[in-house]
Amino acid sequence: MPILNAIVHRIEKNGDAPARLVPAEAPLPQADSLDALLEGLNRAYHGKSKAWGHFPDATESAEGAEEGSKRTSPLPGELADYLAEGRDFTSLTRGIAERLTALLDTHLSVSGDMIVLETRFGDGHFLTLALLHHREGFAVDEHLAVVPARQLNLAQMSLAARIDLTQWRTGDSRQYLSWIRDRGGKALAEGFAALLGAVEGVDATGETRTLLRAFSDYVEKEDLPEEASREKTDALINYASDQASRGEPITLEELSEVLDDQQPRAFFEHIRNADYGLSPEIPPDRKALSQFRRFAGRAGGVSISFDSHLLGSSVEYDENADRLIIKQVPKQLKEQLKGKN
Structure with a gap:
């Protein structure tokens, strides 16, 4: 007992x-x-x-x-x-x-x-x-x-x-x-x-949001396929939610292993090298986690995916014109587009 x-x-x-x-x-x-x-x-x-x-x-x-x-x-x-x-x-x-x-x-x-x-x-x-x-x-x-x-x-x-x-x-x-x-x-x-x-x-909300931003940067840097990006997002949310349910913190090294068992330190090294200022252990904020997911779609040779928190800032959707506006074009994509001019 x-x-x-x-x-x-x-x-x-x-x-x-x-x-x-x-x-x-x-x-x-x-x-x-x-x-x-x-x-x-x-x-x-x-x-x-x-x-x-x-x-x-x-x-x-x-x-x-x-x-x-x-x-x-x-x-x-x-x-x-x-x-x-x-x-x-x-x-x-x-x-x-x-x-x-x-x-x-x-x-x-x-x-x-x-x-x-x-x-x-x-x-x-x-x-x-x-x-x-x-x-x-x-x-x-x-x-x-x-x-x-x-x-x-x-x-x-x-x-x-x-x-x-x-x-x-x-x-x-x-x-x-x-x-x-x-x-x-x-x-x-x-x-x-x-x-x-x-x-x-510890600012649990701020730290959780910073962690999610670091994850978004990591996905973009690795240029992951849509399916792999979705799988890693699900793994992150599932792990963080489980920790929250147990009243335990998110451990960055443990999370890195969850995200990629082939390269278990890849995400941890990304956070350390980019210096996000995160604590080794982060108290998960449920509200911030629940608001985090990725929008993704593919049609006519075009594949698009982005984190939901970017909608309304870096990404805008005009429903009447059926148009998606990307304000901050990823650097890698920008270089490719420049080469076609």
């Missing part, structure tokens, strides 16, 4: 009354229902757009202090104390819940349950927390009667975060901390990041 510890603290908020914390006295006992909850929670979390970052290092902490930063948080120290067995799981999570209660009192007007899970998957050690709300549903009781039932709404996460404790302790990454903010606006988002003590270190 991957769950080491699990606990729920309730935050009650009714109208204009101050938010009130109803803390748990102890962690939850192991149960099959917790495993099912973990699976659903992970699936919902991985499907959200996230910010990625890390706890501030000594330099960043000093800069934050000079600027009066709100990023100073006791969480990294509390986590270190917990991992050193200086405090128990209930004490650790109650401290987080108390600060979250104060944050919600200012920014949200609904109650919720803060669920915290400590888990292990393989060599990975994680702490996940999520603020969940309830929805009214139905159940069938032992007398086969339909009865009302309150259910945790996994799809509606106001706030959630996941810390890869293994990566944090080994210091091999600056994107071991991810978090989402689904409601409340900018002030709540900034308050939640401050509560975590998080410094945003």
Whole structure:
């Protein structure tokens, strides 16, 4: 069972009354229902757009202090104390819940349950927390009667975060901390990041878009046939989507192997030589991936293919005149056309 510890603290908020914390006295006992909850929670979390970052290092902490930063948080120290067995799981999570209660009192007007899970998957050690709300549903009781039932709404996460404790302790990454903010606006988002003590270190959307641009450049440089180009595009999207579903980053060297098992470092070398400024590991952005595909067609001796994101910029389609306008002719094609003049 991957769950080491699990606990729920309730935050009650009714109208204009101050938010009130109803803390748990102890962690939850192991149960099959917790495993099912973990699976659903992970699936919902991985499907959200996230910010990625890390706890501030000594330099960043000093800069934050000079600027009066709100990023100073006791969480990294509390986590270190917990991992050193200086405090128990209930004490650790109650401290987080108390600060979250104060944050919600200012920014949200609904109650919720803060669920915290400590888990292990393989060599990975994680702490996940999520603020969940309830929805009214139905159940069938032992007398086969339909009865009302309150259910945790996994799809509606106001706030959630996941810390890869293994990566944090080994210091091999600056994107071991991810978090989402689904409601409340900018002030709540900034308050939640401050509560975590998080410094945003990776722009997942920007990095994913840069990766896709690098791939487009690679396809153009290699002058791949239409079918091969489509196959590589599918391989890229499938790999990146699978990583997103597991909550794992895109690894450039691994992606390069996926794209071409005959030349497993070809795409990686293209990225390195062109200096796109990409991190070795990129948190995949689902929205950017879903918008990326290639248009392709062949007729009358003419074969055309291009990435969808170029439509409206480098490529324009005039539907009324049935005309495709290419504004930036590929260099290789341009040289061939010049030779025919």
